Amino acid sequence: MPVISLTVNGNPVTVEVEARSLLSGVLRSNLALTGTHVGCDTSQCGACVVHVDGKPVKSCAMLAVQADGASVTTIEGLAKNGKLHPMQEAFREHHGLQCGFCTPGMLMSAVALAEQNPDLDDAAVRKGLEGNLCRCTGYQNIVHAVLDGAKAMRG
Amino acid sequence: MYDFTYHRPDTLDEAVKIFSDADDPQFMAGGQTIIPVMKQRLAMPSDVIDLGKIGELQGISIVGDTLTIGAMTSHAEVASSADVKKAVPALAQLANDIGDPAVRNRGSIGGSIANNDPAADYPAALVALGATIHTTSREIAAEDFFTGLFETALDEGEIIAKIAIPVPDKAAYMKFPQPASRFALVGVFVAKSGDQVCVAVTGAGPCVFRATDFEKALEKNFSADALDGISISSEELSTDIHASAQYRASLVTTLARRAVENAA
CATH class of the missing domain: 1.10.150.120 ([2Fe-2S]-binding domain)
Structure with missing residues (x-):
């Protein structure tokens, strides 16, 4: 299975994924970042939006392997030092x-x-x-x- | 989604080679159509070839009177490009109204036209502007490129590299968006260059087409009033839950008038 390395909320992570794994699924299941929600799973609802290299994308419409080398920010990365964004x-x-x-x-x-x-x-x-x-x-x-x-x- | 082997080539040559060696390969541009399609198991390729890291497919430039857009340029990049805004503001506006911001950050012009969705926006622009599609093996006029419902002139393993667009004197795109998907229920792109006017319609039928009666009238008199009493037949147009063929035909005239009024 492919192994990808990316930065998530400022932390470097390396994770083994299936080629078909969606970014949303890897964030939630492999990295336990369940703040990213999967609502419709058909790119309509936007509950899964995260930032990839600073740009908002629908993480249910992006493969995790496509995020290899990228910097990802999820909802868990917004608050800093216990203070809400x-x-x-x-x-x-x-x-x-x-x-x-x-x-x-x-x-x-x-x-x-x-x-x-x-x-x-x-x-x-x-x-x-x-x-x-x-x-x-x-x-x-x-x-x-x-x-x-x-x-x-x-x- | 069924599993597959993932490839991320750095060059077009490499991408073509992987395609020819694979069992049942599929190119992927921004993935905003193919990923949902694979999730629904409507496509189950053995190999997915991601074109996202190929430098040759990136970038926007203007040389002389030709605007060139790399196939992997995202809708967001087209929408915000100073070059596009200056040369063909209607195209920047069109790109800015595709889908939503997150989709525009991933979706690409090359992927959109290769898919040739009957309600996609870019086909209308490229036909009306007389664009040329440059592929890994040849150049294809936009009018010959879009051949039918989700069909293009592309051969197996052929990849769109860039799109060359002659800068018009003025142009405008008007669309009536399907409110849930923001695809065009009908979209009309009008472009004027010298004495020549081109009117291309998307969303109304199975594939983009030119409204030639509109073009003739507008070439004599480039004003909305020149379209008085001219309409297109609803016979070949689409009917679905959102709109009848007759309604779509009516929208074509209305949107064409608005496009002429707003051409810049």
Whole structure:
């Protein structure tokens, strides 16, 4: 079986995987990082979004072997030294979640969106989160949270 | 997904060689179609050849009046490229409206056109712009490349290397997205170069096609009003749960008018 080496949340890891293993599965099963959720498994819902070399991708639509040599950040890598990431803090503050299943992917997409766009507005947030489905909130509080979280990230 | 042998060649020559030596091989570009297809067991290749690390397939450049895009260039890279935005802003906008941000970071122009989904966006752009597809063995005009439902002129083992696009005077792409998938329910790309106008339609039928009656009218008078009273027949168009053939035909005219109004 292929052996891959990658960096996950800043830590170097080497893991033996099947060629057909999805990145989402390896993160959850081999590395026990179960914060990355698998919702639809058909690239629709975005619960599995992680950053690969800084870019948000759907980890259920990427083979683990494709991440060989890459740097991966999952939801577990957002908080630093026990302190929530500003985007996580904003989601808590604005009640940007209900059941929480979509939240890891929502946060990873939101952080990348805020990093790439200094001038986010309501419409840009909604377009930027098109690949992340939430079946609880109706999105309103998520949008509020992302706008506020983006502002906090700029400092 | 059934297991397979994974290959990640560094060069096109190596990729072609692996393909010819394998039992039932499959090239993989960004993987945004083939991975879901393999997960559903609709494809079960013996060997997957990942084109993602081949340097020859990367990059965007403009030389003279030709914009060249490497086959493995992601939709996100096309959407954010200063060269594309300047030369063919309609193409940057098209790329920015494919799927969603995460899909755009992995999906590639080469993979999209090799798959030739009937509702994909790029086929309309490449046909309307008169692009040329450069492969490992030849050059193919976009109009000859897209041959039918999920079918292209590519031979077994032939790989798309890059796409060369003549820069138009003005162009625009308008799509009515299927709201769940963001594929085009109908998409119309209009390009004007000198006296020549090309109108290509995706999503409406089994494969991209040109609306030649629209082109003739727009070559005489490049304005939305020139399309008054002109429509396309719904006979060969698609009907599904999302839209009837008649509705798609109606969208073609509406979107073509909007594309002409927005051409830049």
